[in-house]
Amino acid sequence: MRPQTDDPTGDWTESGVFSVAPGVYRIPLPLPNDGLRAVNVYAILDADELVLIDAGWAIESSRELLGDALRAIGCELGDVRRFLVTHVHRDHYSQAVALRREFGTRISLGAGELPTLTELNRTDRDPGENHLEGLREAGAEPVIELFRQLPPPGPNSVEWEMPDDWFEGAGTEHLAGRDLDVLPTPGHTRGHVVFIDGAADLMFAGDHVLPRITPSIGFEAARAELPLRDYLDSLRLVRGMPDRRLMPAHGPVTTSVHQRVDELLEHHRVRLEDTAAAIHDGAATAYEAALRLTWTRRDRKLDELDPFNQFLAVHETAAHLDLLVFQGKLNSSTRDGVREYAS
Numbered sequence: 001m002r003p004q005t006d007d008p009t010g011d012w013t014e015s016g017v018f019s020v021a022p023g024v025y026r027i028p029l030p031l032p033n034d035g036l037r038a039v040n041v042y043a044i045l046d047a048d049e050l051v052l053i054d055a056g057w058a059i060e061s062s063r064e065l066l067g068d069a070l071r072a073i074g075c076e077l078g079d080v081r082r083f084l085v086t087h088v089h090r091d092h093y094s095q096a097v098a099l100r101r102e103f104g105t106r107i108s109l110g111a112g113e114l115p116t117l118t119e120l121n122r123t124d125r126d127p128g129e130n131h132l133e134g135l136r137e138a139g140a141e142p143v144i145e146l147f148r149q150l151p152p153p154g155p156n157s158v159e160w161e162m163p164d165d166w167f168e169g170a171g172t173e174h175l176a177g178r179d180l181d182v183l184p185t186p187g188h189t190r191g192h193v194v195f196i197d198g199a200a201d202l203m204f205a206g207d208h209v210l211p212r213i214t215p216s217i218g219f220e221a222a223r224a225e226l227p228l229r230d231y232l233d234s235l236r237l238v239r240g241m242p243d244r245r246l247m248p249a250h251g252p253v254t255t256s257v258h259q260r261v262d263e264l265l266e267h268h269r270v271r272l273e274d275t276a277a278a279i280h281d282g283a284a285t286a287y288e289a290a291l292r293l294t295w296t297r298r299d300r301k302l303d304e305l306d307p308f309n310q311f312l313a314v315h316e317t318a319a320h321l322d323l324l325v326f327q328g329k330l331n332s333s334t335r336d337g338v339r340e341y342a343s
Contacts (some may be wrong), residue, residue, distance in 0.1 A: 044179025086206025187231020
């Protein structure tokens with residue numbers, strides 16, 4: 001394996017190591033599912049200091065490809081000094097934990113992820129019950145049955161260890177050859193952060209801004225009160241900053257963060273209108289509204305999605321409905337543990 005110049009028109013999931021800026025390499029790593037096929041990990045190599053932004057999912061094929069990619073730039077897995085992690089989802093965090101066990105590498109994570117990690121480390125309760133409670137509140141009993149059939153994703157004891165330190169709000173991380181500004185961007189998760197290299201005009205956006213898909217909202221064990229409000233506020237925060245090249249976790253590198261943020265804001269504006277219309281037309285719960293909406297760029301119906309994506313779709317519909325209630329555009333009440341909405 002040799003470093004290659006990144007080609008944004010090619011298949012971004014293709015294995016390899018791709019130069020995206022001086023001292024910065026994009027490394028796509030595989031994921032153990034058919035939906036998102038890969039996650040981009042970014043290696044920053046300056047003055048013999050190696051830092052990785054995100055880490056990948058802790059599976060053997062990912063570890064092997066990461067090791068091969070690092071050797072292509074003259075490094076080994078044990079040379080990684082630090083993992084700067086955008087958020088706590090498995091495809092970003094779990095391999096950092098596994099490699100820390102082996103090499104003692106330092107892990108840093110946004111402080112907003114503490115409630116989720118605390119919940120995931122409970123011994124008196126299955127963390128999946130929190131997701132089931134959300135589905136029950138949404139009136140989504142059929143999706144609960146599908147969700148229960150999903151195989152367990154892996155042992156929590158490895159994946160959900162605490163980081164070595166937390167990003168407490170906005171700040172700057174001083175690396176050997178550059179400074180990275182850390183910006184909290186809650187929404188996708190409560191503790192999501194992005195990293196900005198102002199000198200190189202790069203934004204390492206994690207899942208906050210993705211070039212081809214919209215990130216899930218509020219998929220976490222410790223749910224935020226209004227995750228969609230948080231997400232839209234975070235998009236506007238990024239939009240108010242200077243435009244930069246987008247280094248996403250899923251998808252190709254693109255030339256403009258602002259362009260994609262504008263598209264995401266418009267998407268959710270339309271989605272809020274469509275979700276409100278579903279209630280006006282007779283839907284009463286998040287599940288019933290999700291059944292009336294279409295999903296993905298192919299406009300699929302809810303029952304055409306796989307069980308995990310049905311679960312995400314119902315939770316995202318609930319996030320839109322709760323924001324509409326917060327905005328005073330809908331009313332809500334709870335009956336027998338199910339939240340109902342009305343115009």
